[in-house]
Amino acid sequence: MNVKQYLDSTYLKTAAQANLSENENTEVVINCIQEAIDNDFKLIMIRPDKVVLAKKMIQKANSKVTIGTVIDFPLGNGTLEDKLVEAKQAIENGADDLDYVVDYEAFKRGEVDAVKEQVVQGTKLGLAHNKIVKWIIEVAALDNHQIVQLTTLIKNVVIANFSEKEYDKVFVKSSTGFYKTPEGVPNGATVPTIKLMLENSFPLPVKAAGGVRTYEEAVEMIQLGVKRIGTSAAKAIANGEISNSDY
Numbered sequence: 001m002n003v004k005q006y007l008d009s010t011y012l013k014t015a016a017q018a019n020l021s022e023n024e025n026t027e028v029v030i031n032c033i034q035e036a037i038d039n040d041f042k043l044i045m046i047r048p049d050k051v052v053l054a055k056k057m058i059q060k061a062n063s064k065v066t067i068g069t070v071i072d073f074p075l076g077n078g079t080l081e082d083k084l085v086e087a088k089q090a091i092e093n094g095a096d097d098l099d100y101v102v103d104y105e106a107f108k109r110g111e112v113d114a115v116k117e118q119v120v121q122g123t124k125l126g127l128a129h130n131k132i133v134k135w136i137i138e139v140a141a142l143d144n145h146q147i148v149q150l151t152t153l154i155k156n157v158v159i160a161n162f163s164e165k166e167y168d169k170v171f172v173k174s175s176t177g178f179y180k181t182p183e184g185v186p187n188g189a190t191v192p193t194i195k196l197m198l199e200n201s202f203p204l205p206v207k208a209a210g211g212v213r214t215y216e217e218a219v220e221m222i223q224l225g226v227k228r229i230g231t232s233a234a235k236a237i238a239n240g241e242i243s244n245s246d247y
């Protein structure tokens, strides 16, 4: 299976998180962008301050790789104004996809109207500029009931406020890749979680992100029905694909 066109190849570490200098971290980002170009991945997902760099490299290479960035990352607890300001800047800088972190803690506190409003306004801004919009629900911070509820809320908000032809441009995405459970275990795109999201997101597509590491895992996600996979292991997944097809 050709998985490359499902892959949002992701590098979201700050220099401090990667324990690198700013220059060294930028080098890592440059390598990731080049890797996405060389492997013809669907998208390169980087921090907002690296979008201009990605745009330049992709244009120079005359590549079809698209650019995604994260908004209000990784906690999603900024104000609606914060989210929109950041998203507008990302659009101006040339991002194709806006991966917003929904305020999942506000949702857990029962602040449903505020969460609905951010989904309406953030989606409206993205779609008005012909962007793909994704809402990261951070599944590891939620129990199964909350995953169902938040996925359903996003779906219902989109159905109520946007036209049918726009549904496939608004994703529900599982994870930031940065959340740690209290036990310190990263938790993301597991099969049961993604199934739960898919069962409740339709007609909105799902992006599986967080912990997808191998070609086999990527294929499993695609077979379940996800339309994108966010992963910091895109190259390994693509290599697995090549070695798999050799047998």
Ligand SMILES: O=C[C@H](O)COP(=O)(O)O
Residues within 6 Å of the ligand: 010, 012, 045, 175, 176, 177, 178, 188, 209, 210, 211, 212, 230, 231, 232, 233
């Ligand atoms: O948006 C995608 C995630 O950051 C990827 O998570 P990962 O680093 O566990 O692959």
